[in-house]
Amino acid sequence: MLALDIGGTKIAGGLVGTDGTLLRHATRPTGTDPFAALTAVVADLAPGPVAGVGIACAGPLDTVAGTVAPINIPSWRDFPLVARVRELTGAPVALAGDGLCMALGEHWAGAGQGSSAMLGMVVSTGVGGGLVLDGRPLRGRSGNAGHVGHVVVEPDGEPCTCGGRGCVETVASGTHLVRWARSRGFTGPDAGALAAAARAGDPVAAEAFRRGGQAVGLAITAAAAMCDLDLVVIGGGVAQVGDLLFEPVRATLATHARLSYLRDLRVEPAKLGGAAGLYGAAALAYSLI
Structure with missing residues (x-):
């Protein structure tokens, strides 16, 4: 095909x-x-x-x-x-x-194999997502279901390209991570440099990723509660920073995803890359x- x-x-x-x-x-x-x-x-x-x-x-x-x-x-x-x-x-x-399609791909041949209810997230220049429930893609009325990047996590937050405010994309995307850090003195060129600074102990860079991971975790909590998920697979360029993103995601889930049916919810990095x-x-x- x-x-x-x-x-x-x-x-x-x-x-x-x-x-x-x-x-x-x-x-x-x-x-x-x-x-x-x-x-x-x-x-x-x-x-x-x-x-x-x-x-x-x-x-x-x-x-x-x-x-x-x-x-x-x-x-x-x-x-x-x-x-x-x-x-x-x-x-x-x-x-x-x-x-x-990212979610479907990971479900078929990547980290999502065997999941009965999964969310695939792409955290990159933007934040997108898709749902595979009972082994089938959830498309929605127009084909846009699962667009988790526009779950609102900061009601009075930054304007988003969608026309709203405070979407997870405005906090966690690579573009916005760097923008937030630059407004607080960071001078590096991109999200890769921001990650290097965070690993070297720069508190502003580390806080940028903590905020981004928290926003992703809050969006996952909402999606998991609504869709009874057992797995979230996260890919995209920002996800390549590893624990800088995944640790605050998992910490946020530990605080907020407290419903009994979410106890076994797993968050894993994508396997298929681009x-x-x-x-x-x-x-x-x-x-x-």
């Missing part, structure tokens, strides 16, 4: 076998003409017919209409992605949000046949 993972920086594609093996892989910069980049990826991977196509795309999106309007791809507003890819490949197409979205998109494609 052909899997595509569309983001604001790059478009990745892969051919994935029925056993979850990533057979081939290609990427192109998203650039100013995202569909041209997507077309090039498809040509690199599948110059001939394919049985089906699964697409992971940044949101928001409308899976009923087959359209996308990613915040980080301004040239696509209500873009008819499903129809255009169907025309390009001649194959049936399945579309889902990138957070849901390929999780491709695996999830492939799982979508296989659901078409």
Whole structure:
């Protein structure tokens, strides 16, 4: 199956076998003409017919209409992605949000195998997520269910790109971690430098990650209480800092996730890295046949 993972920086594609093996892989910069980049990826991977196509795309999106309007791809507003890819490949197409595809990928071939109710989270430039319940993706009315990055954790907090305030993304994303630390004297260039400073004992950097981990933990607590989760898998660039993020997440859960049915809730790092979205998109494609 052909899997595509569309983001604001790059478009990745892969051919994935029925056993979850990533057979081939290609990427192109998203650039100013995202569909041209997507077309090039498809040509690199599948110059001939394919049985089906699964697409992971940044949101928001409308899976009923087959359209996308990613915040980080301004040239696509209500873009008819499903129809255009169907025309390009001649194959049936399945579309889902990138957070849901990350969760599906980890459930199929990564850290989520065997879970009956899991949340996948991506903590990176933004914060996204998706739910896999009873082995099936929870899509919601429009395909945007599980977007945990916009759970409000600070009602009077910073403005968010979604138009609200105080979403977990405004505290825990890499961009906002660095912004908060810079407002308190940190001078490093990015989240990687912030992590290095935190490990070297910089109190501002350490507090940035504590706040971020607490925000993620509060969002997980809300999602777990509502959906009776047994597992949360966290991936994305910020999650690569390890215990700087995971320790405050788990400490927050110990304080707030006190319901009896949450006692066995586990939080684990993702295993598939940046390929999780491709695996999830492939799982979508296989659901078409």
